[in-house]
Amino acid sequence: MTAPDYGTAFSLWRTRTSDAWSAYVRHPFVESLGDGSLPHQAFLNYLKQDYLFLVNFARAWALAVVKSRDMREMRSAAAAVDGLVNREMALHVESCAAAGISEDDLLALREAPQNLAYTRFVLEAYTRFVLEKGYSGDYLDLMAALAPCGMGYGEIGRRLAREATSSVYREWIDTYGNEAYQEGCRESGALIDAALENRLGPDYAQTPRWNELCQVFEMATRLEAAFWETGSADSA
């Protein structure tokens, strides 16, 4: 199956970090979503962690609103915040509620300093990394830090929508594999391509700044891969 077409920059990033990228989008956790072998408790552990992550992911997208330079960037980032806060997080809340975990339970996990287990360090490291890039960096840094999550899930959802051999986690797969989400990834990719050219010029991939952005992308990719580990590990 061919790689998804989410634009030039994504394609360059994906090629450049190919080992880390494969380790992320073809992680055993992902494959077990496709063949249905993932234990339900592990899925719930992952959802709980992911909920906390999404709260901060929405904050990072809000920082992208702040750092937008034109109305197209601003509207796209505002739509991402809205989609996360009012739709994607709702899915988590519903799935957790069905398993007897309330939204208050989810949020109570948030800043608790106890139980700093491996899982928690990964979650902290990833969310604080993204947020701090949001504050310290510019719009490009933010896009490079957010792309592995948004586009990686797009690539996984697109692949599993065709390759999944089990329907156990179909709802999750559909969330990211459906055409609206795929279209969002393509638009997002076009926006990143334009943002790079508008700031660094057509030869952006020859600038040192591009190397930095590749490092940000790779760091977020590796943190995503580590994040999968936490689903099957201890519950924070």
Add this chain to the structure above:
Amino acid sequence: MTAPDYGTAFSLWRTRTSDAWSAYVRHPFVESLGDGSLPHQAFLNYLKQDYLFLVNFARAWALAVVKSRDMREMRSAAAAVDGLVNREMALHVESCAAAGISEDDLLALREAPQNLAYTRFVLEAYTRFVLEKGYSGDYLDLMAALAPCGMGYGEIGRRLAREATSSVYREWIDTYGNEAYQEGCRESGALIDAALENRLGPDYAQTPRWNELCQVFEMATRLEAAFWETGSADSA
């Protein structure tokens, strides 16, 4: 006509800054919107400035998403960003388009360093003030900086909806006087009241922090009043 009921903190702020508040919400510019005596060109000048202001106002609300502590605060701030970017700004774009001013024309005014006339200094001072509070301050600072605009327009819209003697600027008046906007002001006020108690406790008005927030509110109120002046002044 009685003051609007937008909650306890708003009422305290409004009383404490009563002179500045009246100078703002009963400014001659406001009255001339109500009796239709405002020249159309002055209205367009104001709309153009206000469009630039709203771009940064949306950024400030996005910072409120970042600095929210619970999902209620976060959802409210995300809705404000969405409302500004996708609805309130659209009104400006339409009104300006009807007068032959494109959105690109509007944005071109943005960062141009020429023509640093009085108008521009006021606009810069206000927008940078709000944004910097958004970065430097916490959620409460942001609410205090944003309330004069959001709630002041609510109070003006509510009053003019009943008192206006001309229908020339009815569309503008309706934007802020309609029940949905009024309901938004009441919800926003309830959220501010809760945020104060959740952070500073029930006696928040006895803390030094409250005095600071009153100063922020007053500063934004005075900047709003100055902003009305720019409508009838030079176009930046």
Add this chain to the structure above:
Amino acid sequence: MTAPDYGTAFSLWRTRTSDAWSAYVRHPFVESLGDGSLPHQAFLNYLKQDYLFLVNFARAWALAVVKSRDMREMRSAAAAVDGLVNREMALHVESCAAAGISEDDLLALREAPQNLAYTRFVLEAYTRFVLEKGYSGDYLDLMAALAPCGMGYGEIGRRLAREATSSVYREWIDTYGNEAYQEGCRESGALIDAALENRLGPDYAQTPRWNELCQVFEMATRLEAAFWETGSADSA
């Protein structure tokens, strides 16, 4: 008299904004410092405003510490903060104290929302502009926003040290014309040149990013020129 050699980027910026630059560094206020014709009260008004500006200028340099990428950038920015807080501001405090204005008096002016006269709008517009660039922008944005002040004063001090026909304001002139300050400007220029190459590559002046930085530099230059006006205007 030749232009000072504070590096390549400064030279490009200076040429590109030549009218605005001349209006700033050869402003009548500057000339009146050189020939001693500036009334002492106007000088004190300026010093009071400038003190408030320096408080926020120090904050902006602190943001440059935060956004530094290597130790050379970090040490330079930390030294700038230290120099402002512990030396340059001390000069203002002493000069004002000699005129019966205490440091508490100076700070009391700070956030007072009253008296939003022209002077205050300019001060607010400038300081909030620099701070917001510090938060929103990266190290390069900060350097472009801070260079007109730091290097402009260097150029003025260097010229007046040779051309001044009066000794009335010699202490002020020496502060910026002395060799240590000049050396600081040259080091700062070298650091900016390196920062541009390290991020945007050797052809940085061909990137759109460079155009943005030129706009930031020009905006700060024009705000500096406006700031001179406030010395002879009302005291905020």
Add this chain to the structure above:
Amino acid sequence: MTAPDYGTAFSLWRTRTSDAWSAYVRHPFVESLGDGSLPHQAFLNYLKQDYLFLVNFARAWALAVVKSRDMREMRSAAAAVDGLVNREMALHVESCAAAGISEDDLLALREAPQNLAYTRFVLEAYTRFVLEKGYSGDYLDLMAALAPCGMGYGEIGRRLAREATSSVYREWIDTYGNEAYQEGCRESGALIDAALENRLGPDYAQTPRWNELCQVFEMATRLEAAFWETGSADSA
């Protein structure tokens, strides 16, 4: 041996998190510095990690300059930045140089996305936590996040200066046990006490805000304890 007197807030925080605090300041790694049993390689591993931490710790103190409200807070934070960048980090550079590790080697570790081992997650989690508090929070959040490091090292240095049974790590112990560092801790504590009263009033410990600050303090304390673990673990 009695607890150090670094002010009221520190004393309250220390009591409230007593288990976590003991686990940090009496960690086996600390005891092995005191009796000299710590292997030199483990000490070097710790120093390398700590160097990277200090780079970001200096950034966090720079954010405290930005968020200061008065000159006393600003001067203190500027002095902390200067002390870290120009003195404390120099000690690390010298100690590492003596072991054949150059400053460039140290910095090269910095943003490398490879080797995301446990050590690296802890370091990332801690440094990004502090930085993000610096951006998102106010001066009080920053003080609560920074106190465990600055004052915890003060308490450890003060105790080991008297109790150490070996001179192997005397230089390290002296760095934090010497009278100048102790005086810095006491001044810092007085500043925190004043900052709390100046913002939240004399009954600050009754406000919900105080509970949040206690959580920030405890989180940083637990991250410090986890950080000791990394000294004896893999080198990132």
